Amino acid sequence: MLAGFKKYLRGQESRPGEVKLLRKLDFFILSFCCLTYFFNYLDRSNLSNAYVSGMKEELHFHGNQLNVINTIFTVGYILGQIPSNLALTYMAPRIFFPTMIVFWGGLTMITAAVHNPQGIMAIRFFLGLAESSTFVGTHYILGSWYTEKELGKRSGIFTASGLAGTMFGGFIQTGIHSSLDGARGLSGWRWLFIIDGLITIPIALYGLFLFPDTPATTRAPYLTAAERALAVSRIPEASRARTPLDVTFIKKLFGTWYWYGFVMLWIIAGETESFSTNTLLALYMKAHPTQTYSIAQLNNYPTGVPAVGILSTLFWATLTDFMGGKRYLVGFFIGITGIVTSSLILARSSSTATVFGAYYWAGAVYACQATFFAWCNDVMRYQDDRLRSVVIASMNLGSNAVNAWWSIVFYSADLAPQFTRGMWAMIGCSIALMGWTGGIVWMTVREERGLSEEMVEDEK
Template sequence: MDDLRAYKSRITRKVRPGLLSVCSLVDNLLVDRSTYKPAPPDTQSFPSETVTKWQRLWKLRSRPTAAGDSSVTEEKPKTKWYAYIWDTFDKSPEERRFLTKLDAGLLTTACLGYFIKYLDQSNLFNAFVSGMRHDLAMNGNQLNYTITTWTVGYLIGEIPSGLLLARVRPSIWLPTLQIAWSVLTMLLARVRNVNQLYALRFLIGLTEAGFYPGVFYMMGSWYKKDELAKRVSIFAVASSIASMFSGYLMSSLYIMDGVISLPIAFASYFLLPDFPFNTRVFYLNENDKRLAIERTADRPKRQPYTKAKLLKIAKGWHVYLLPLLFLFSGAAAAGTAQPIFQLFLQSSTHPKYSIRQVNNYPTLANGFSIITTLAYAWISDGFLNGRRWPVLLWAIIVNFITFTSLAIWNIPLGWKWACYIISGQVVTISPLSMAWGNEIVNDDEEERALVVAAMNDSAYIVGIWLILIIWDTTDAPRYQKGFITASVFSVFAAVLTFLVRYLHQRDLRRKQSEAAEVTEVNEISSNQEKKSDDAGQV
């Protein structure tokens, strides 16, 4: 019997540490660190060396972390049910008033600016199917060439604009861009040939490039993690509303676009709040500015773009994987660069749709994107406690099913209509992945500015040539290459979602351990000093 007990004891000492390692690995992969705080392990039945290992692990994981990473281990107060409706309901009266003012100034101005920007892009598609093709004698792939010239301008302007935003006030730079693209958009009404169209679309892309990433960068500087996704999604909804609005207004589109744009652009000079540390807007008083700085006190300070800084960014994974995630999960391969629904309706002979119907029915997809954008944001911020990856993964799976069905093509007409409508939710992925990227790179202002711009740029870098290969206008409405590519990209996006989450959690654990070790060293040093003082007194 003693031999049996000794044998069991040896097996226990060899096996249990391995099981603990496996359990720890599974725990690290599956548990969300932003909401989980481990309980102390029951160590009574483990060998002494295993007990020590468990105690040290639990001690490191339970310690407070460095500033800026407190969300990893701090136990949050229980969220009240009405905070899931709107996050300000669960905040102090002072913070609630501040956020209301900020939303009225920043969020409203950003939404109006994005509305007019996307109205211009949607007007091009509606104008093409409503007579511009014949007026300018466009043929073959000239619609794609028009889109490509806009994309080239956008690519040239995006990264420089993103870098400038770390140095120039957004309240100066972004409204100036808005005025420029408003005037250029109005000039589109005077276009007489396709070459003039190419030139103006290039300049419009150049001036529109800085707005979208600039607003994301500014929002990421003001809002906390539990506030960001809702605002970003409301901002993104403006694009779907603009597409719907464009579908119902088909006379003097570009003149109307410019007339709407100019007042909004001039108002933006006074309404955009810049950043918490240098804001000068009239609607925030001194208490509001103080509160804004307190809310972002754990954010890093601005630093110059040195060679060491750029090398540090280049050696990390953020600047590579986050743009790839944005690219594969977003609209680059999903047909939003083409009026796929409009061209499907236009090609139909049984039944035959009127021009008004061709422009109006696709607004169903825009309406669906509005619903899903808001729903995904509320679920992510609320029930999922700020986790982005589950919602992203769900949307990616929906994309895969939708575009795989369209790639098959010979499917029931009702399901085909449903796929075209559901495909509108592809635009909801971009704001969520952008919000996630903002949160992941929140400990370095310069890297955040660069990564946000690179994420937005990635879609256009690929789109500039991919659209000519897989979304050939002459393939409409079948677009077999395009739908197959969109399905394959969805698979890549799912893999990248898991990879980004794993790497982010690994980095958080590393920072937590480093902070805990520093704290432990400080405690030992403090205890030694205390013992020395006590010895001196004796």
């Protein structure tokens, strides 16, 4: 590993043809991954959009059935994380990703035919399995192609595309509801799922023909032989190794701090996103004790939350790249944001405008998605690919495993509008996040110091 580390450091200066290579990679990798994640997230957020746009009444929802459906989706999503990322080390990504896209696109369209909440529960489980490939798989791919100085911004653009799906879901639902509600005897919310599913087909075809796989396996027609060689040379040799899946691999996985450190980091950080992932602002508006909001308002007003998330994500991802990969700064920013916004929502003296402002500001915590997964890719850059893929998948697996019950306990729809229990949980998570971030910083500094000392000894 030390030899690979030294060679990698020597090759960090810009080389001939590197700028042109990055332009090609950015176009083909980011366009495909961002489009996939946009519609992936659009599908998830549109369940809540449909819920407040007539689905609740038409399918006779009651109690916390919406939360149960989200939990069932999460169970499928959890089960698919590690198998999906491991599949990318065996199967060509340009085959695997489009297959999963077609699968979840078809399931999305089938949702339009359901007649009760139980039907949605069954569909969402398999939808979770299929969609589990997108988020962690893309972060694995980005870490395979981009260097430490390039990765944060690309991860930020990718994450922002998902937030854009959440943001535009409300506008799309409003447009479909006003123009297609009742067309061919179908409600507007049913048309939403049909259209959302159909759009995924051309994206799958695009990936099948033009996604570049990984540097060591790419056959992309738009990359020359020299560019393929350059792409491989930009990656540390250690990361190209692939440990067989056996007992030795398991011992190696749990014998380092990477798995424990980053999985717990994302478990804590993932719950600070609960303001947005559980669409709390929409539920707050729906259950407001004194004000009644129209369907357009219920769909459109919450879009401000992911809009703030997009700006925050791009700002912090770009800044941490510029600062040489200081991703830990985001952990402290999010901790402060979570404490302040939760306190504002808890305060009984807060006006409706103040609560709206707190929910919008809380959207800034989405910055942790891009930066924390980029942080893991940075730290594990000198480990083998398969180990890195499992740690990245385990991060999201751990977060979703906790979120499967966390959302029901702290953010059930029947706890609206104030979510007192959830706000106190948010404050606790924010404090824990700052402490855990500091712990990982200490571990990485200690590891880097050890590598530097080894290099000095090796040169004597």
